[in-house]
Amino acid sequence: MYDAASDEPTSVQESLVSTDGQPSDPRTSLPGAIGAVAGGGELETVLDGVLAAGVAALSPAMGAIFISDPDRPGLQLVASHGMDDGAITRLAGEVADPAHPFSAAATSRVATFDREATMPDGSAFVGAYLPLIVSSRGVDVPLGSIGLGWPAPRILDDAERETLTAIAALAAVAVDRARLASTATERSEWFERMAHTDPLTGLANERTVGRILELELARAGRQGSEVSFAMFDVDDFQATNRDGGNEAGDDVLRRVAAVLAESVRLVDTVGRIGGDEFVLVAPGSAGMTVARRVLDGIAALPAVAGRPITVSAGVARFPIDGTDAESLISAAKDGLASARAEGRGTVASGIAPAG
Structure with a gap:
C-alpha cells in the first residue's frame, strides 16, 4: 500500500516493520479491524475499515468484500481496494459466475489460499479467498466472502493466514450484526403498523x-x-x-x-x-x-x-x-x-x- 503522490510507504506500512527492519507480526493489525466493527455505523463503512486492516497487515495489490443480499440475487460488492472503477465493474460481473473464487468461497464455505491465476494483462497473480460465516444454532450461515490478491510469487505464512481468517470472521460479525439490526427495525415497524391496523383487511383499526x-x-x-x-x-x-x-x-x-x-x-x-x-x-x-x-x-x-x-x-x-x-x-x-x-x-x- 503506497501513497500515490509520494510513492513512499505509508505510515500504516511503516508500522508493520519492526525497529530492526524485520516485518512485524501481521496480527498487530487486528485491533484496527476490531475497532472498525466495534465502532458500528453503516455496514459499508465498517467493512471498508475491516478491509483496510487486512490491507495494512498483508499488503495485497487488491482486495474486495462481497456479501449476499436477501433482497437481490448473487453477491454484492461492498468494499474494495486497489481497483479502479473499470476493474470493479468487471469483477462485479465476473463474480456472477458460480465458479468464480469469490462465489465459490461463499457457497462452499471453504477458504482457499495461494490460488494462482492469470490477470488480463498476462501477469501471474496469487489470491486468497475466505467465506464470511456466522454460526446460528449450530448451523453455519454463509454471508459472503473476502478476497485479497498479490502479484506472484506470494505464499502466505501461518501468521498471515491466521490474520486473514480473523479478518474474515470480523467481517462476518459486522454483516450479521447489520442484518440483525435491519430485522429488528423491520419487526418494530411491523408491530407499530399492527398496533394501528386491522390484521385482516389492513385498514385502520x-x-x-x-x-x-x-x-x-x-x-x-x-x-x-x-x-x-x-x-x-x-x-x-x-x-x-x-x-x-x-x-x-x-x-x-x-x-x-x-x-x-x-x-x-x-x-x-x-x-x-x-x-x-x-x-x-x-x-x-x-x-x-x-x-x-x-x-x-x-x-x-x-x-x-x-x-x-x-x-x-x-x-x-x-x-x-x-x-x-x-x-x-x-x-x-x-x-x-x-x-x-x-x-x-x-x-x-x-x-x-x-x-
Whole structure:
C-alpha cells in the first residue's frame, strides 16, 4: 500500500516493520479491524475499515468484500481496494459466475489460499479467498466472502493466514450484526403498523379511527370547516358466513376493504371497527359522494358463496349532525339504520339532533 503522490510507504506500512527492519507480526493489525466493527455505523463503512486492516497487515495489490443480499440475487460488492472503477465493474460481473473464487468461497464455505491465476494483462497473480460465516444454532450461515490478491510469487505464512481468517470472521460479525439490526427495525415497524391496523383487511383499526376522528374534529372546529363520518355495514353478512363459512366471510371483508381503500381521497381515512362494520373519516362535506362511490364499487364485486356483496351506509356531518365524536357517530348509526330499512345497498344521511 503506497501513497500515490509520494510513492513512499505509508505510515500504516511503516508500522508493520519492526525497529530492526524485520516485518512485524501481521496480527498487530487486528485491533484496527476490531475497532472498525466495534465502532458500528453503516455496514459499508465498517467493512471498508475491516478491509483496510487486512490491507495494512498483508499488503495485497487488491482486495474486495462481497456479501449476499436477501433482497437481490448473487453477491454484492461492498468494499474494495486497489481497483479502479473499470476493474470493479468487471469483477462485479465476473463474480456472477458460480465458479468464480469469490462465489465459490461463499457457497462452499471453504477458504482457499495461494490460488494462482492469470490477470488480463498476462501477469501471474496469487489470491486468497475466505467465506464470511456466522454460526446460528449450530448451523453455519454463509454471508459472503473476502478476497485479497498479490502479484506472484506470494505464499502466505501461518501468521498471515491466521490474520486473514480473523479478518474474515470480523467481517462476518459486522454483516450479521447489520442484518440483525435491519430485522429488528423491520419487526418494530411491523408491530407499530399492527398496533394501528386491522390484521385482516389492513385498514385502520377502531383505536386509530377514533384518534383520527378526534383530530379532524378539533381541526375543523378551529377552521370552521366540516367533517364527514360514514358507517358501512355488509348486508346479510351472517348469511354469507353461514352458507360459505368463515373463509367466505373473510373474503367478503377483504374485498369490501379493497373497494373502500380505492374509493377514497388521500386525505380520507377508512377503517374496520367491528365484524362487518367499516367507517370513513372524510374532511369536508364530501362524505355522501364518497359513500355512494363506495357502494357502487362494492355492488360491482363478484358474488361470494353464491351471494352478491352489498353494503348499506349512514353518513353524518360535523357540525350539522353532531358537534363531537360521540354525537357524530350516533347520527351516522341512525343514518345506517335508515338505510338498512330501505333495503340492500342504500345510503342515508344522519339525523341532526333536535333543537
